[in-house]
Amino acid sequence: MSRPWSLVRRALSLVAALGLWQALTSYDINLWLRFEQLPTVTEVARAYADRVSGDAYWQDLTDSLTRIVTGFTLAAVLGVTVGTAVARSRFAADLLGPVLEVLRPVPAIALVPVAILLFPSNEQGIVFITCTAAFFPVMVSTRHAVRALTPVWEEAVLTMGGGRWRILWSVVLPGALPGILGGLSVGIGVSWICVISAEMISGEYGVGYRTWQDYTVVDYPGVFVGMATIGLLGWLTSTAVELLGRRLTRWLPRTENRPAAPARRGPAPAATAVPPVRTAPQERVRS
Amino acid sequence: MTTDSHGVRLTLRGATLGRAGVPVLDGVDLDVVPGEILTVVGPSGCGKSTLLRTLAGLLPVLGGEVSQDGVPVTAPRAERALVFQDDALLPWRTVRANVELPLAIRKVARAERRERAEQWLARVGLTEHTAKLPHRLSGGQRQRVQLARALAAGPRAVLMDEPFGALDAQTRAGMQQLLVDVLRGTGATVVFVTHDVDEALFLGDRVALLSTGRVLPVPRPRERAAHADPATVALRREVLESLTPSPSFS
Numbered sequence: 001m002s003r004p005w006s007l008v009r010r011a012l013s014l015v016a017a018l019g020l021w022q023a024l025t026s027y028d029i030n031l032w033l034r035f036e037q038l039p040t041v042t043e044v045a046r047a048y049a050d051r052v053s054g055d056a057y058w059q060d061l062t063d064s065l066t067r068i069v070t071g072f073t074l075a076a077v078l079g080v081t082v083g084t085a086v087a088r089s090r091f092a093a094d095l096l097g098p099v100l101e102v103l104r105p106v107p108a109i110a111l112v113p114v115a116i117l118l119f120p121s122n123e124q125g126i127v128f129i130t131c132t133a134a135f136f137p138v139m140v141s142t143r144h145a146v147r148a149l150t151p152v153w154e155e156a157v158l159t160m161g162g163g164r165w166r167i168l169w170s171v172v173l174p175g176a177l178p179g180i181l182g183g184l185s186v187g188i189g190v191s192w193i194c195v196i197s198a199e200m201i202s203g204e205y206g207v208g209y210r211t212w213q214d215y216t217v218v219d220y221p222g223v224f225v226g227m228a229t230i231g232l233l234g235w236l237t238s239t240a241v242e243l244l245g246r247r248l249t250r251w252l253p254r255t256e257n258r259p260a261a262p263a264r265r266g267p268a269p270a271a272t273a274v275p276p277v278r279t280a281p282q283e284r285v286r287s
Numbered sequence: 288m289t290t291d292s293h294g295v296r297l298t299l300r301g302a303t304l305g306r307a308g309v310p311v312l313d314g315v316d317l318d319v320v321p322g323e324i325l326t327v328v329g330p331s332g333c334g335k336s337t338l339l340r341t342l343a344g345l346l347p348v349l350g351g352e353v354s355q356d357g358v359p360v361t362a363p364r365a366e367r368a369l370v371f372q373d374d375a376l377l378p379w380r381t382v383r384a385n386v387e388l389p390l391a392i393r394k395v396a397r398a399e400r401r402e403r404a405e406q407w408l409a410r411v412g413l414t415e416h417t418a419k420l421p422h423r424l425s426g427g428q429r430q431r432v433q434l435a436r437a438l439a440a441g442p443r444a445v446l447m448d449e450p451f452g453a454l455d456a457q458t459r460a461g462m463q464q465l466l467v468d469v470l471r472g473t474g475a476t477v478v479f480v481t482h483d484v485d486e487a488l489f490l491g492d493r494v495a496l497l498s499t500g501r502v503l504p505v506p507r508p509r510e511r512a513a514h515a516d517p518a519t520v521a522l523r524r525e526v527l528e529s530l531t532p533s534p535s536f537s
Binding site: 152153155156157158159160161162166170171174175177249251252253 | 343344345363364365366367368369371373374375376377378379380388389392393420422440
């Protein structure tokens with residue numbers, strides 16, 4: 001079937017990229033772009049093996065992960081809360097909307113001076129920057145997802161006697177979840193960019209700090225070890241968010257789960273009201 | 288359906304209905320007797336849904352009086368269940384969890400709520416589908432789940448907004464019979480909005496014509512209008528005339 005082939009293709013794509021890199025650097029190619037300064041794959045691999053056996057590497061890795069997990073979790077909670085409030089309440093929208101819209105275009109990394117002045121320790125400053133970076137994508141996608149909810153769901157719960165909190169827990173949050181997860185996916189990516197940049201500027205330890213340190217002491221294989229570590233960690237965390245998302249939205253009608261020729265019982269195809277989920281297309285039959 | 292102490296009386300007196308600032312119906316007088324099935328017929332866009340949503344408490348009363356047993360209707364209440372034309376099931380909840388929802392809102396204990404949901408799903412013939420997600424069901428099955436969900440919490444009035452409007456003819460006929468069977472014995476007052484004359488005559492104890500304001504009794508026993516007695520034929524003609532400008536159409 002196609003799945004093993006897909007895995008083979010993925011592996012080949014990685015191997016090809018590494019092979020190209022190895023060729024460009026080991027032959028010291030200099031065609032306007034200068035590859036002679038860059039370390040070869042084998043040099044980087046050797047440096048990587050070296051680092052992995054030492055404590056400093058794991059210290060840096062734990063530091064970066066702690067910062068990103070703390071900042072991202074805070075951003076997820078704040079983003080979903082604020083996004084829901086702004087979408088559901090005129091008052092909250094009037095109160096928070098203008099401030100948020102002015103702050104949104106400011107890149108989180110531009111807040112480094114503010115973070116240094118504001119927080120007693122570097123650690124808190126980095127978490128603050130990571131959190132700010134992830135907050136906006138989560139908040140904006142939550143706001144849109146909540147506003148796009150099918151009104152009939154809420155009306156149904158209202159006519160069952162459900163109150164404000166019941167509607168929030170039983171309709172708004174589950175219904176907005178597919179959209180929120182999109183924001184979380186974007187957010188975790190932006191978080192990595194900002195945590196690494198913040199560590200490079202003001203960090204003590206952490207993968208970003210180490211990478212920049214290596215550059216300043218002309219340890220180029222070390223720089224590449226840092227880059228590879230960031231790549232792997234980023235891939236791991238975004239996969240975790242992705243898997244969590246798939247688990248939480250198993251209810252979404254997915255095209256790949258549908259049989260090729262949908263067999264329907266009954267003499268005539270029963271009319272199908274479209275499940276009001278905008279992310280998943282489904283046919284609409286009207287009699 | 289016999290009058291039962293369980294059902295409520297719904298009354299409209301000179302009522303103005305619509306969205307705030309956009310009145311759709313004016314001077315509506317209607318009295319829904321406890322325990323009856325009143326079908327409301329009218330051409331598209333005449334305000335049938337507005338009437339129903341106002342009775343449900345989802346729309347404000349713009350003028351006059353709308354009351355349940357003499358108490359003004361001001362907000363949605365669990366004792367007036369609404370069945371929607373659109374698919375109003377929550378797509379992330381299984382069929383059973385959807386039916387359990389009104390019971391959960393009424394704080395019914397978990398075990399009892401599960402049992403009652405399964406009983407109602409059995410009554411609408413969906414026993415094998417309780418663990419499925421709504422999008423795995425056909426349109427007709429989903430409307431049966433909606434019906435079970437509306438009735439599970441024992442409402443005193445059931446308001447139905449063209450619930451079979453999107454179904455094909457055969458499924459629709461089956462659903463009408465099922466509705467009559469399921470409602471039997473609940474005693475709930477039913478207001479059933481439709482633009483289908485035969486559906487209105489088959490289901491209704493009385494038929495309200497929204498365009499003329501007339502409310503007509505339907506002869507019993509209940510049967511399909513196609514092979515009905517002269518009284519039903521005459522009634523059918525009057526209902527049709529209220530829907531169409533041409534009186535010769537029949």
